[in-house]
Every structure is written in C-alpha cells, then in structure tokens.
Amino acid sequence: MIIMNNISKRYPNGSVALTNINVHISKGEFVFVVGPSGAGKSTFIKMLFREVLPSSGELFVNGRNVVDMERSEVPYLRRSLGIVFQDYRLLPQKTVHDNVAFAMEVIEAPYREIQKRVNHVLDLVGLRHKARVYPGELSGGEQQRIAIARAIVNNPVLLIADEPTGNLDPDTSWDIMKIFSRVNRNGTTIIMATHDKDIVDSMNKRVIAVENGTIVRDEVKGVYGYEA
Amino acid sequence: MIIMNNISKRYPNGSVALTNINVHISKGEFVFVVGPSGAGKSTFIKMLFREVLPSSGELFVNGRNVVDMERSEVPYLRRSLGIVFQDYRLLPQKTVHDNVAFAMEVIEAPYREIQKRVNHVLDLVGLRHKARVYPGELSGGEQQRIAIARAIVNNPVLLIADEPTGNLDPDTSWDIMKIFSRVNRNGTTIIMATHDKDIVDSMNKRVIAVENGTIVRDEVKGVYGYEA
C-alpha cells in the first residue's frame, strides 16, 4: 500500500522535517505515528496525499508513484484516500451536510447514494442533528468529527488522519477509534498521527515513532512510549 | 476576579450552548473546565473576553461589567487578559517573533522591553530558534506553543486557555503546565478548558465540569472524571 524509500524533506525555509525515512505499510494495516511536537509526523502524513513533496527519495501510495505523478492524476490519488487534517479544512460556506457530501460530489456519485452515505456517517460521528449548520457554528471537537465523517464517507482504501482526537474528550475519542477499527476491519488501511497515549497503548497496533525527522522505533504491536 | 450570574447563551442559529451558569472565581485561582465535546466549554471561555456575549445574565471580569461595556473599553479588557485560542489565531503575515511582540506593541511597550520579554517567553515554550519563521511554517504543536507564548508575554492578570495542549505530546504538555503553574504562583488567575485527563488528575486544582450547557460538578480539588 505504501512504500517510502530513503525519503527526506527539507522545507524551502531550510528546516529539515524528515531525513532518510524507509517504511513499508501493507494493505489492511493500522499504523500509529507518534513523536514529540515538531518531530515530522504531519510532514510524513502530508507526503502521502502530495500536499508536500519529498525533497529526495521514492514514494508509492496505492501503487502510484507520488513523486513523478502527473498533475492531472493527483485528484484521482486523493479520491482513493480519506484524509482528516490537523486543521480540519472544512468549507466555511457549505453546511455540515454539504461539506461531507462534497467529497462524494467530486466523484460524481448519484444523488440518492450521497444522501444515504452522508446521513450514515453523520450518525456514526453523532452529529446528524448538526447537518444544517455551518462549520463556523460548531465547537472544535464537532468540527473535527465532521472532518472524520468526510474522510470515511467514500469508503477509502487508505485513511490518513492527523491527530483526529486532539480536540475530543476521551469518550468521544473512543467512539471515533471504534469507527476506525470497524473501517479497518472492512479492509481500509489506516495511518494515524496522534499524541494520545491511552489510545495507542490500548489498541495494540503497529507504532512508528518519529523524533527529529527520523524513525526511532517501528514495532508491530507497540505502545506510545513517551511517558508523561 | 470572575462573577457569572445566571448566564445563558443561545446562538443566533438556535443552538443553546449554556443555560443558567453561576460561577465565582477568585483572584489567583487555577480552574479547569472539562466536559464532553460540544458541552459549552469554549462558549464559557469566549464570554470572558467578549468574543461571545451572553444572551442573558450578568458577567464581571476583573471588576468590569462585560455585558454593558462600552465598545471602546473592550480593547482594555482584553489587554489585561492572556488568551490561548483553540484555533491559535496567529497572524499569518508576521513572523513568530512579531506575532508575540504584537501583543506588546498594542500596549505601546518600549522597544527594549519588547525584545527582552519576547525572547524570554519564546525560550519558555522552547521555540526561540523558530523566531524568524512564519506561523504557516510551523507544526500544529509549535503554533499552539506560540499562541501560549503570546498569551503570557504581557504578564496578564487572567490567563484564559482553550485546550492549550490539544496538539501537544505529553512531554511538551507538561512543560506548558509547569509554565502555567509558575505564572499562577506569580498571581495570575488561570482558566483552562481541556480534555487531558492526566493533567487534570495530577494537578489537583479546581474543576468545573460542563455538560450540555450546565455545570454538573464544581470541585475545589477535582479530577477529570470522564473515564476512558
């Protein structure tokens, strides 16, 4: 599903976010990416959907060469993914319903299918009653859950989430993790950057620990490992 | 320091965020506001600096009547506060240094004083080396720490923080809490909304729990209380 060979990333302003990353992730895996603030987790994740291009190295996602990809192919790469952004990225001028529906509109799904799926995922994240309001009228955690709903609405082959529970209370976080587990059991590969020790420790999944731009640990059934 | 009498808040779109809130907070207290996502914590906090006006009830902050305040008085209310926003609110076109310095420019502090304080608080949050970059070039956690630096740079009498550790790893979170404790010992009142069970449980401070817009618990030495 994901192959990273010798990936490095140096931002234009000179800061080096990643050096020499080598990772293989197979279809159906559930992977946590952990590490201190500024370690390079978001950079790692952003490369997967080509928000950020690596400075050097090879990157394949879902069989596609992300680095040498044609500009016109990028949308199709992204459609096969579900992405939860650290800063949500909801469209401020669309209602909650339309924000989620938008991800299906772009793949030109039929109207009835859209209604069904959107209502279903809004139910999953517990925000069906907020369908008609705008993102600006939601609490931080509610926006985060809408972003999650949008990411899973298309049954992506790969779900990428950057701190999807950063603004959620533990109860709601667990609800989200249950959804992720179910999506994962249905065959979706999941990569999730997180600071949530409790979740990582109890889920018992593969953990990739990043520090200072390099992978310091990669365990099949790992723990968070940063003691509070 | 803070007096809330019978405060209710109903947003224009009809959602009721708070009902009948009565709270007294004295100078020098350290208060956690906890509760599930969408409970009304941010609304509670936003009223303190008049981002949101209560629909009914009385609110006094630092001796000022927030509800009946003149429009021209608002800046002076806010200058006596330090605020960490859930969505950071950094100025995208100013460097990290200038973002923090801006809070001192508005009170027309002398140049030398600004340089000294800004460097000092950037050291505190561990980001002095990022002083020359723009917020867009920072990781989520780094932006959050800059927001914290800006909030404390003016030695506010009241520090208001909305999930200041939502995007931070536990280690960095603890560093931040140490800074908060020190600021608190120097006499600053602190109100902090958070989902971080570990922090609330270990700090042993006053906890106000909000659920569905009402206060369900207010303990002097409380715990987080929402089990994962």
Next chain:
Amino acid sequence: MRLRTLEYFVRETFSSIRHNGLMGFASMSTVALSLLILGLFLIMVLNLNHMASTLESQVQITVYLEDSVSNAGITRLANEFADMEGVKKVTYVDKKQAMERFKQRLGEQQGLLTALENTNPLPNSFEIQVDKPERIKMLAPEISELPGVENARFGQEVVEQLFTLTKIVRIGGVVLILFLALAAIFIIANTIRLTVFARRREVSIMKYVGATDWFIRWPFLLEGMVLGLAGAFIAVLLLAEAYSALLSQAQATLAFLPLIPRQPFLTQVSAVLLASGTAIGALGSAISLRKFLDV
C-alpha cells in the same frame, strides 16, 4: 459530464453568489461601471465618427464652366464626369441657380446686389460628389484639364483641416476605445482576482478532497459569467436610457447635429457589451483561479 453534475454546478454557482454577497456585488458593480464607461465612449466615438463622415461626405468638387460651352457640351461633360471612377453624384447648377444661392449666402449684404443690376457674372457649374474624400485631390486637377472647364475647386485649405480633424477624431477614438477596453478588462480582472484570492483556501480544500481542476473551475466560471452578464446588463440598461434621452433632447435643440439613430445602433452596442461582460467575467475567473489551483 453527468446531468447530475451539471445540476450541481448550477446550484453551486448560485449558492456561492448568495454566500459571497460582498464579493459578488463588488465584481458585478465593477463590471457594470467599467462597461458603462466603455459603452458611453463607444457611443460617443461612434457618433463623432458618424459626424465626421457626414461632414466629409458634404465635401465636393465645384467645376466652373466657360460661358462658351454649348448645351450639348454640358451633357457630354456630365456623362464624362459620371463615368469617372469614384464619382457618386453629379449635379448641374446653371447661372441662374448660382445667382439665387449667392443671394442667400450673401445674407446681410444684399445691398451689394442692387449694384449688379441685371447682369449675372456667375458661371454655369457642376457639383461632383465622390465616394471617398481622398479621391477629391486626385480628380480635381484631372477635371481642370478638360476642354470647356474653366477651373475645378474644392476649398483646399478648409477641406484639409477638416480631414485632419476627422482623422484625429477617428484615430483618437479608436485609441481611446482600445485603451478603455483594456482598462476595463484589467480592472474587472483585478476585482475578480481579489474575489478568487479571498477564496483560495476554499479552492485548496476542494483540491485536497480530490476535486479535479475542472470540477472546481466550472462553478467559478459560471459565477463569473453570471456576475459579468448581470453587470453588463445594468450598464446596457443605463446606456440605452441615456442615449434615448440624448436623442430626444437633440431632436428638440440640436437638430443640426447628425446623431446615429437609435436602432439598430443600440442593439449592436448592447450586444457587444453583454458579450464582453460575460466573456470578461468568465475569463477573469478562470485566469485568476489558475494560480490557486496549483496545489
């Protein structure tokens, strides 16, 4: 493209116009004002040009004949003139008609004529109108050479001043209109660029969700077209109103000014403006968008 998607684009377009009230208003009113100014000057320049043409078409060669030319000779000359290249109209003016006209022209100094008593010293003459003004200079000397012709005149100096003036009006007019058109396009494009700029984050979010460039572009294009068309429509309405008012005003007090009649002139100008408004709106959106699509 599926019908469903087309429908989505249309819905999207109008919902976006509703939500971006300020920006929509800014673009639309800028289009309206720019095209109003452009249209105003288009009408002005076209009318000036029309006046110039009217003036020019009144320039003619006057051919004075020797008194000795017989009636047959006059007919022959008339045919000869009519056959010349570029000659549009040949009018014969005999001594008597010439005297009548002279009396009229003399106006306040008629006393002078009593001194002439019954003699009529004016010659017979032809007035020749040609297809284009430049022809006059070529024909005049040629005609002077013909037997029976005393001389051929066309008020050299005045006519040349007139030609310079009309040339200036024409060139100036074209330059002005081109400049105004460019300015209008530029200003409108600027405005649209700003409105798109204000929504660059929105565009980037759409890209991250997997929307193709065209999927994002279509609603913007449609929106630009709708706003451009609406702006142009306002401009056209105001212009038509103003020109009609001017015409009826002119009929009352300025009958001597040769203005272009209302129809089909206004329809043509309107069509140009409506098309421009729509095109600029669509192009402006599309071009401005390009930069922000690149994420």
Next chain:
Amino acid sequence: MRLRTLEYFVRETFSSIRHNGLMGFASMSTVALSLLILGLFLIMVLNLNHMASTLESQVQITVYLEDSVSNAGITRLANEFADMEGVKKVTYVDKKQAMERFKQRLGEQQGLLTALENTNPLPNSFEIQVDKPERIKMLAPEISELPGVENARFGQEVVEQLFTLTKIVRIGGVVLILFLALAAIFIIANTIRLTVFARRREVSIMKYVGATDWFIRWPFLLEGMVLGLAGAFIAVLLLAEAYSALLSQAQATLAFLPLIPRQPFLTQVSAVLLASGTAIGALGSAISLRKFLDV
C-alpha cells in the same frame, strides 16, 4: 501617540504592502487606471470648454451705419458703444476696409466684383465685442434703435446653435467628469474593500489581542494612502507624457485648434489627481475597515 508607535505604524505599513503583493498591486493599478481615465477626460473636457470659450469670444455684433452719419456722429457712437455695460472692444470698419474683407471672403468668385466696377455699396460699420455671449441678445436690439444705425446683426441662427453646442459641451462635460469621478471612487473603494475583506481575519485577531480601533486603522490608512498616491503618480506621469505629445503633435498639424497650454494646466490637473488618489486610498481603507473592526 508615541514616536515608537508611529515608527511601528510606518514599518507595519510597508511590511504589509510587501506581504500583500497581489492585493497591493490590484489596488494600486486600479487607482492608476481609474485616475488615468478620469484625468484623460478632465483634460479633454477642460480643452473642449476652452475651445467653446474661444469660439464664443469670437462672436460679435456688427453695427451697420447709415451713409449719412458724419465723422463726428461716428465718434459719438463709438463713445456711446464703449460706455455700454459689458462692451469689451469696439472696432470701426469703414467702407473701404469692408470692401477689402469682402474681396477676400469672396475667394473663388472674384469675377463678380468686376461687375461692380468702382462703386462700393458696402456701409460703414462697427464691430462690438462683449464680455459674455448672453449679453449679445440684449444689446443688439438696443443698438438698432440708436439714430444713425441702419441695423445691428450677430448671425442669430449660427450663434444660437453655437451657444447650444457649447452649453451641451459644458454641461455634458461636467456631468461626465462627475460620473467618472464617482465611478472611479466606487471602483477604487470596491477594490480596497476586497483587499480589506481578504484580511478580515487578521483584523479580528488584532482585536482579540487588545488592539484599539485606531491602532489597527492607522497602518491600513497609511497603506491606502501610499497605494493611492503611488497609483495616482503613475496616472499623472502617463497623462503628462500623453498631453505633451498631443500638444506638440497639434502644433504641427492642428494649429487652428485652441488647446490649453502645458503649464500651469498640467500641474493643476496633477495636483488634483494626486490629492484624489491619496484621499480615496485612505478613505477607502478606513471605510472598508469599519465593518470588520466590529468584533
């Protein structure tokens, strides 16, 4: 305000212009283009007005005298005319001079004069110039009544057409300039509003950190002024260049057109445009900001 804060505002202004490249460019070029158009038409209308005045000032009353009036009578009349209200200049033209002029005017039809032999049927006359054109209609009948005066003429019809025309040029010119000025202000304000709109979040963040309205407003005001001034400066440069070119062109081929000389005309127009640009820039920023300050 402290010196330190002033310094901060100035630094802030220029750093903001640097960072908001697109928006700064959009505002500046819109100001430049709008003022360029405005300036162009200001110059055009002022020149047309100047031409109209020149034409009008050439209109005069011609007073024809009876042949019986003595030299003493002529002197008396001359004094009488000169004493009339509004009379600027009185010129006496005797029979001989009149004949000379007539000969010139006749041009191509001089043959006519031979028939007159040596008699001169033209009367003595006065030409009277007045301070303003409206005066002519009042004075002419009054003068006709005087003893020794045969009649007083001023080419009624042509003059009235001329007056209508110049009146239209004047009123039309003022209306046009007012309209263009309003349009320019509106378009510029629109553009600035959009640039401010794109930065509304920035403004609200400043408010939340405790900045007063004026603290936020000053850099925006200064920025508006700098951009407005820069835009106006570009417009002024282009206009001055164009007008100078037009003048030297006109001297060569259009000497008969009375254009306004370069100085101090251009300096005055430039001053107006520079002041307008700066003012519109500052006001546009300030007004647009108002809405977003209210948080």
